Amino acid sequence: MSARIKIGLAGVRKSFGPKRVLDGLDLDVREGESLVVIGGSGTGKSVMLKCILGLLRPERGAITVDGEPVLGMGSDDRERTLRKFGMLFQGSALFDSLKVWENVAFGLIQGRGMKRAEAKPIALGKLAEVGLGPEVGELSPAELSGGMQKRVALARAIAADPEIIFFDEPTTGLDPIMSDVINELIVDSVKRLGATTLSITHDMASARKIADRIAMIHKGRIVWIGTAAEIDHSGNPYVDQFIHGRAEGPIKMEVLRP
Amino acid sequence: MNFLAPIGRIVLGFLAATGRLVIFAFHGLRHAVLPPFYLRLTGRQMMSIGYFSLPVVGLTALFTGMVLALQIYVGSARFNAESAVATIVVIGITRELGPVLTGLIVAGRVAAAMAAEIGTMRVTEQIDALVTLSTNPFKYLVAPRLIAGLTMLPLLVVVADIIGVLGGYLVSIESLGFNPATYLHNTFNFLEPIDVISGLVKAAVFGFIISLMGCYQGFHSKGGAKGVGRATTEAVVSASILILASNYAITELFFAK
Ligand SMILES: Nc1ncnc2c1ncn2[C@@H]1O[C@H](COP(=O)(O)OP(=O)(O)OP(=O)(O)O)[C@@H](O)[C@H]1O
Numbered sequence A: 001m002s003a004r005i006k007i008g009l010a011g012v013r014k015s016f017g018p019k020r021v022l023d024g025l026d027l028d029v030r031e032g033e034s035l036v037v038i039g040g041s042g043t044g045k046s047v048m049l050k051c052i053l054g055l056l057r058p059e060r061g062a063i064t065v066d067g068e069p070v071l072g073m074g075s076d077d078r079e080r081t082l083r084k085f086g087m088l089f090q091g092s093a094l095f096d097s098l099k100v101w102e103n104v105a106f107g108l109i110q111g112r113g114m115k116r117a118e119a120k121p122i123a124l125g126k127l128a129e130v131g132l133g134p135e136v137g138e139l140s141p142a143e144l145s146g147g148m149q150k151r152v153a154l155a156r157a158i159a160a161d162p163e164i165i166f167f168d169e170p171t172t173g174l175d176p177i178m179s180d181v182i183n184e185l186i187v188d189s190v191k192r193l194g195a196t197t198l199s200i201t202h203d204m205a206s207a208r209k210i211a212d213r214i215a216m217i218h219k220g221r222i223v224w225i226g227t228a229a230e231i232d233h234s235g236n237p238y239v240d241q242f243i244h245g246r247a248e249g250p251i252k253m254e255v256l257r258p
Numbered sequence B: 001m002n003f004l005a006p007i008g009r010i011v012l013g014f015l016a017a018t019g020r021l022v023i024f025a026f027h028g029l030r031h032a033v034l035p036p037f038y039l040r041l042t043g044r045q046m047m048s049i050g051y052f053s054l055p056v057v058g059l060t061a062l063f064t065g066m067v068l069a070l071q072i073y074v075g076s077a078r079f080n081a082e083s084a085v086a087t088i089v090v091i092g093i094t095r096e097l098g099p100v101l102t103g104l105i106v107a108g109r110v111a112a113a114m115a116a117e118i119g120t121m122r123v124t125e126q127i128d129a130l131v132t133l134s135t136n137p138f139k140y141l142v143a144p145r146l147i148a149g150l151t152m153l154p155l156l157v158v159v160a161d162i163i164g165v166l167g168g169y170l171v172s173i174e175s176l177g178f179n180p181a182t183y184l185h186n187t188f189n190f191l192e193p194i195d196v197i198s199g200l201v202k203a204a205v206f207g208f209i210i211s212l213m214g215c216y217q218g219f220h221s222k223g224g225a226k227g228v229g230r231a232t233t234e235a236v237v238s239a240s241i242l243i244l245a246s247n248y249a250i251t252e253l254f255f256a257k
């Protein structure tokens, strides 16, 4: 496997008001790998993805994509960089004024100027890959269940065959069988398209299945990173607590006990 | 000296907000005049601003023209100047009431709808999704609305002018007993192009303001459904105030001696 760095984050810091969410986060994603980030709720995983995409601006640190620094990029360069990405949002973020197939084809039609008639079969093909038939394509997103919306969002993220794909909790809200279908799809995108993927999940079964490497985030930093095989004997108390789902350990959930 | 601090904070906050709005407007305009254009979206916005506002704008203009004729008749009768009714009605409608009332009514309808739609897109991350799909939200969302507002309001005002004058005519003929031919003569003979043109310029500015405030408030809404609700209210309030203020400024520009 080539060890070229596709995405690099160094010392990234992002706060909302007084609250520091990312606190000097360092992470390298290698070209062609599938990296999974795990970590408790509210530790800044989604914020990290948005910083890479330029949707949020970190106060400090550096982010590179293919060696190019992306912070402070001009709008043309940023647009060119964003073309490399596909993103599955945690909340799906489907356009509710458009039909399902138009959502999936959006990046092809609006982003790349493809004809609607040309983009539609591609969109329907991507929908089929996530287990949705062509009749679903004609519905509006509001007519779908949460899990179906997630699959449409997934189809939209991969529709333009991007080089880099971010999956923010791709299997949350899906039944175990569909989760596995989605896991297969992610593994397949990496293998077949040679895409680099950065996924976020709470689902350890999914993480083990799709990850080449796993990183654990806690309090705005990466506290552990290693291969998927190493995670069961990482010797890291944070990782151990997380993968075994124990309430006791170094990670203190902010739960108010009576 | 402490009491100055809050005042300073308010002034600074106001200046910062104004600056943000001006930058937003500038970006929106830049994307509105530079290609590529989203013709389909622009057309849809034109329909929603222009065509679907016709009933409410028409009714407003009709009743305004009617009441205007009544009141001016009462007023002018006090010094035997009833023949001025037609002229005052047409000037009042074309210069002021047509554009201002149309602007305010459309602000209530359209700025609110825009802020709600774009605000929902903001809080459900649809605007972020646009960016990741290589689509500039200013080009896709703001520019079509600005173009539609700028072009549709003058057309609506033309309709409002005609219906408003018609309302005044109906009342004058049917209940005040004016002679139709004289009334029409007085309506059109003393009307000058500048009366209508100034009203249409106002309309274009108001249309821009309506779309701008709808988009701006929607774009900057945060915090779920409640935030979207607040954005909607603020869009209507700020658009209305800006319409009234700019109305004065434009009138001053056109007619101040
Ligand atoms: N736009 C925002 N404004 C203010 N605070 C924010 C914003 N976005 C995120 N945060 C805060 O940043 C923290 C991290 O949020 P983030 O969405 O990255 O969590 P996460 O790790 O993805 O959690 P989860 O697994 O629950 O999705 C949260 O505490 C959240 O309150």
Ligand SMILES: [Mg+2]
Pocket (backbone or CB within 6 Å): A045, A046, A047, A090, A168
């Ligand atoms: Mg998240």
